[in-house]
Amino acid sequence: MGQSQTSRMGPPWSQESSPGEGLPTEWRRQWTRSRRVLLAVLICGLLLGSSVLWVYIFRNCGPRPCKTRVCLDLLAHYLASGNRSVDPCTDFFSFVCAKANGTSNSVQTLTDKNKSQLWKLLETPRSWHLRSGEEKAFQFYNSCMDTDTIESAGAGPLQQVIEELGGWNISGNWTSLDFNRTLRLLMSQYGHFPFFRAYLRPHLAPPHTPVIQIDQPEFDILLQKEQEQKIYAQILREQLTYLNRLGTLLGGNPQKVQQHAAWFIYFTSRLFQFLRPLEQQEAQDKLFHVVTINELQEMAPAIDWLSCLQATFTPMSLNPNQTLVVRDLDYLRNMSQLVEEELLTNRDMIQSYMILGLVDTLSPALDSKFREARRELRQKLRELKERPPLPAYPRWMKCVEDTGTFFEPTLAALFVQEAFGPSIQSAAMELFAEIKDAVIIRLKNLSWISEETLKEALNKLTKLQVEMGAPKQDLKPELAKEEYSDIQLGPNFLQSFLSCSRSLQGRNVRHFLQPFPSHRWTGSPWGVKAYYSVSDHVVVFPAGLLQPPFFHPGYPRAVNFGAAGSIMAHELLRIFYQLLLPGGCPACDTHVLQEALLCLERHYAAFSLPKMAPFNGSHTLLENAGDIGGLAIAFQAYSKRIAEHSGEMTLPTLDLSPYQLFFQSYAQVMCGESSSQNPQDIYSPPSLRVHGPLSNTPAFAKHFRCPHGTLLNPSARCKLW
CATH class of the missing domain: 1.10.1380.10 (Neutral endopeptidase , domain2)
Incomplete structure (x- = not known):
């Protein structure tokens, strides 16, 4: 009987009876209904709570609008340079680059902006602790801007130069000097090569x-x-x-x-x-x-x-x-x-030929009558060729350019100090490291590359040097005094100009003759052209390029990866252009590689370019490959970045998701006039540099929801990188 009771009672953890057990049947039914109501209320509460939690997470962890000054300036720039009424799936170039009065030119705009920043620095020398060498740069700039003194001198300074060369037969006396003596003076003292x-x-x-x-x-x-x-x-x-x-x-x-x-x-x-x-x-x-x-x-x-x-x-x-x-x-x-x-x-005519050519060369350093004559010739020739008139070219811009040419170390140090401080350089180097990692991943997944070639390619990337901002020697102020010691300013602006020109020529020769510990830059630090040097195996990104609207540490990451990141990826791919040339990669699967290149050629040839003469697609093949690969690598790096790090931002009121903003910033870099194309140009026209890579990128069609078969969502794409 004891065993029977134990068996009925069950195991210890099931001995507690249910709340309704032992109650009348009606009460048990009421308890069941109450339990169902309580369960429904609990489920509704859970659903409501999770909804509130989801809204909270979305608002705090999703893309946040960036409302800082740099972001609002970028927003204004984007809104001013695009036509939002255009369908992005059929003409993304106009969607991003079109303006009421033509097409925006992003590179030129940034170039002018950097010159404007140099102008402000040159106009406020008291804010800088200048040394004697640097003072010459500001003195030269001020003499260039002193148009009253230049006007009062008139043609006198140039006439003095002509007399030193023996004069000429159309005005005053002239001496029939030895032809080679005159030529030697023109080349060495005046930088003129007739x-x-x-x-x-x-x-x-x-x-x-x-x-x-x-x-x-x-x-x-x-x-x-x-x-x-x-x-x-x-x-x-x-x-x-x-x-x-x-x-x-x-x-x-x-x-x-x-x-x-x-x-x-x-x-x-x-x-x-x-x-x-x-x-x-x-x-x-x-x-x-x-x-x-x-x-x-x-x-x-x-x-x-x-x-x-x-x-x-x-x-x-x-x-x-x-x-x-x-x-x-x-x-x-x-x-x-x-x-x-x-x-x-015709010895006198040869002399006259050389003198007239020199006058034309030096006219920008003369008074307004000479400058105006040159400007009017340029305008007339543009009219005859049905080209738009030249934009206004203020005096300050010419003076900034000349000062930058003759006193680059001084202006480089000032520009970097003002516009490319340590925090900006650190952010740019971090971006470059992520782009470089993405290139390595791409190389490892190429279908046509051999193991041997891949090993060599990765070794090249390991040994690659990168320089950002400005040449290291330009940032050493103690060099300025030595660099400019032979410059004699005065007694007039033309003589100052010629003295600076001779000093620069001698400086360039001396630099070539001296052992150089690092790469010699081919552009100015405030320029906007990145490049890869094959001989030195170094990639260069000047401070002038890593500026708004292409780059800023405070931008949404989509902007930096889309603009500066795609440029960095393109420059890294230049290291491997040799592999794409005929016979450049004998160990690779040449059949797959050639098929990819032919696909790329056909892909670009399919685009129509209205209002433009045909261009030679064979000259642009390598750069087309660089554009497509640069975009793909930058997008891969950006996708990896936002997957690993939260807190992405976007621009307010632009109504673009972060991925859409990435493609917007990529296209913005390419904005430029497409009306004229040099047959020898290695780059495709700007509109094609936008549409070619984007139409080869499935992610673009996905994020802009482009219907299948539209221009930027074609049925076939090429797989090169």
Whole structure:
């Protein structure tokens, strides 16, 4: 019986009876109903509570609008440069870049903004602790801005220069000096090269020692091109009017001026006929020639090459066996023969040709009459070619540019101190590190790359150097005093300009001759062009590029990754352009690689470019690949970033999600005029640099909800990177 009771009672944890057990049946029914009501109330409460919790989480952990000053300025910039009535799925370029009066140009806008910042720094020197070397930069700028003194001097400073060169036959007395003596003075003292160009550059082959390169001249007076044949006569008339004006401003007899101006155009056109297009030189395998000074002297004897080059590139020590790199030997031969012929019968005309060219070169440093003559010529030529007029070019901008050219170390230090402090540089380096990690992941997942090539590629990335902001030597103020010691300012602005020009030329030569511990920058720190140097294996991002609207530590991360991040990724991919060239990756799966490249070529060829002449897609293939890969890598890095870190922001009232803002900021970098395209340009037109990569990015179509088959959501895409 005891066992029977125990069995009925069950295990100890089930011995407690239910609340309704032992009660009448009606009471049990009421208890059941009450329990159901309580359960329903509990469920409703849980649902309501979770809803409140979800709203709280969304509001506090979802994208927050950035309302700081830098974000509001960026918002204003975006709203001012886009046409929101356009469908982003069919014309994202207009959606981002179109304005009421044309198309915004982001790179030019940032360039002008950086110059404006330099202008403010130069206008307030008292706020800086200047040393004696740096003071010369501010003195030069102030003398450039002192237009009253420049106007009062008139043509006098230039006439003095002409007299030192022997004068000319159209005004006053002239002395028939030795032709090569005049040419030597023009090249070394005035930086004017009337018949050819000569400059120092690193040798293409290791150890990249400095070499003098001789190139075809860059004619400042524009001449006939095939597309300008219909207006050729009008162009010549405008150029003749301009040259007549220069000669008259210098006190020349109008009849003689007209005679010499006409001969100037005749002689220039003869030289112009000797030029050969770059494609023709490449086709004949004559792009570069290595010759000694002696050999060049035999081929082009009219020029005393040793004395002219020695004077120009002092303190280099040259000898007849010095090797040179020559761009086009045929041009130099023909030029020399023509000069020799004209020296026999028209020595005064040759002198006049060189002087008029110098006057045109120096006109920006002269009074307003010379500057206005040059500006009017440019405007007339643009009108004839049906191009928009040149924008206003204020005096301060020219003075800032010249000061920056002659005193770059000083302006670099001031600009970096003002616009690229340690916190900005640290944020930029952090962004670069994330982009670099994304490149590594991409390389490891390429379908066409071999294990051996991948190992080499990763090794290259490991050894890559990165420089941001400004060259390290520019940030050492003690160097400024040494750099500018030979500059003599005065007695007039032209003489100051010439002294600065000579100092810069000597400085460049000395720098080339000295062992250099790091990479020599090819642009200014306030410039906006990033680049990769193959010879030094370094990638450079100047401080001027890492500025609003392309980058700021206070921006939403979508903006920095979309704009600056895509630029960084593009520059990193340049390291691997060689792999995409024919025979550049023999160990790779060349079939897969070539299929991807052909797909890319067809992908870009499918876009129509209204109001534009056709362009050569083969010249842009590598940069198209860089654009597509840069966008894909930046997007991958951004997606990884927001997956690992909360707190993303967006711009208020723009009605764009963070991912949409990423693509907006990418396209904003590419904004520019698409009306004209140089056939030799390595970049596609701006609209194609937007639509090409975006149409190859499935995430763009997803986040903008583009219908299948629209321009930016095509049925097929290319897989290269």
